[in-house]
Amino acid sequence: MTKKIAILGASGYTGAELVRLIATHPDMEIAALAAERKAGLKMADVFPHLRHLDLPDLVRIDEIDFAGIDLCFCALPHKTSQEVIRDLPRDLKIVDLSADFRLRDPAAYEKWYGNAHAAVEMQGEAVYGLTEFYRNDIRAARLVAGTGCNAATGQFALRPLISAGVIGLDDIILDMKCAVSGAGRSLKENLLHAELSEGYNAYAVGGTHRHLGEFDQEFAALAGREVKVQFTPHLIPANRGILATGYVSGDAAQVHETFAKAYADEPFVEVLPFGQTPSTHHVRGSNFVHVGVTGDRIAGRAILIVALDNLTKGSSGQALQNANLMLGLEETAGLMMAPLFP
Missing domain, CATH: 3.30.360.10 (Dihydrodipicolinate Reductase; domain 2)
Structure with missing residues (x-):
């Protein structure tokens, strides 16, 4: 069955990269795209290189009905990401591309990022998203924290x-x-x-x-x-x-x-x-x-x-690789494209 996907922060580079990758994924469909400052625009207005795709318009996060969403990518800035994820449905699978759940110790997060962790109660369930080394944990995870590039x-x-x-x-x-x-x-x-x-x-x-x-x-x-x-x-x-x-x-x-x-x-x-x-x-x-x-x-x-x-394996490609595992799909699905050269 095709998996329904939401992308929060779709107007950034990693959001656009996720759209590019998922567009040819055999088992995923983009059902919702959110971008607070670009809400109301078409994705083609923000990223003309994606104009050939049939994509939903950009909306605010609070306009998304997550009841039909299988997995959500969160491509928001650190600090914002924790605050948003904290309020998402507790049964929703999430891959976070920000720094907000990478560091297991909340004190270490505060040291490196300069603000107190806003979702400490969720930190314990987050799995570090370096796929090649945390593959089995990622398969069973609800919340995966993507690494820094x-x-x-x-x-x-x-x-x-x-x-x-x-x-x-x-x-x-x-x-x-x-x-x-x-x-x-x-x-x-x-x-x-x-x-x-x-x-x-x-x-x-x-x-x-x-x-x-x-x-x-x-x-x-x-x-x-x-x-x-x-x-x-x-x-x-x-x-x-x-x-x-x-x-x-x-x-x-x-x-x-x-x-x-x-x-x-x-x-x-x-x-x-x-x-x-x-x-x-x-x-x-x-x-x-x-x-x-x-x-x-x-x-x-x-x-x-x-x-x-950095945008693919260092961020959005890694996120998709993790999502494939979390959804029980082939790990390499949507990701075997050859590099661009020159």
């Missing part, structure tokens, strides 16, 4: 290695290059073409990026001890994509073997031959992750490079 990229680079104990835990360095769409669709001066193009810059330098909360939480759970990575993101003049370069202590060949074993059966993770490295060009517009490993001239060091599309 940077957090997902870093975890694809490091989780198997921490679990296998093949790298040192006290000298991990993550350097990320992040496309501008990761900052959302709101108007920001530093994202104007004249401000961003023809250059790139580091931001959240010195351990202030909010996704460090996810790294701290997840890596400590894997290692059984505190793991603090050194992480610096950089904003690049590109629309889509994240490229993470990790520097770790460990045998490079063993690191590559660990990746190959960990991801052997994963439909969306491609481990490149040893010595080859990926590009954001090779995953653009897709739900695939490419992982590369090479050695370094310094003995006992390995370099990891991971590429994914």
Whole structure:
């Protein structure tokens, strides 16, 4: 039976990406689209690239009848998302794309996001949405919290290695290059073409990026001890994509073997031959992750490079992958499209 889907926050980049993916899904139908500031408009007015689709008009959230909805994607800003989700029907399956349920400790959420958690009573039921590592929990979940796009990229680079104990835990360095769409669709001066193009810059330098909360939480759970990575993101003049370069202590060949074993059966993770490295060009517009490993001239060091599309595998594609599991559908449904190139 076709599953009825609602998308809240449909006028943002992740909302539009969800529409693009679900449009060709064999078992889903978009039944409701909400966007508070764009309510009353057609989706084609907001995103002309979707004008060929027969979609419901955008409405306010309180206008949606959730009685006939099988699953709701919540693509709203953090803080707003918890307040909305708290008031949704308790039997409704939800995939939240915001940061509001990613951190299990409400105090950690307040530390990284600057406001008290507004739905603490729901935090305990939320499952962390990194599909490849929480698949069984996601299948049984009612509420799934999608990861941060940077957090997902870093975890694809490091989780198997921490679990296998093949790298040192006290000298991990993550350097990320992040496309501008990761900052959302709101108007920001530093994202104007004249401000961003023809250059790139580091931001959240010195351990202030909010996704460090996810790294701290997840890596400590894997290692059984505190793991603090050194992480610096950089904003690049590109629309889509994240490229993470990790520097770790460990045998490079063993690191590559660990990746190959960990991801052997994963439909969306491609481990490149040893010595080859990926590009954001090779995953653009897709739900695939490419992982590369090479050695370094310094003995006992390995370099990891991971590429994914922040709007697809880093957000909306991951959300759809989780929704497929929650609804008992084929995990890869609607997600096997080839990357766009060039």
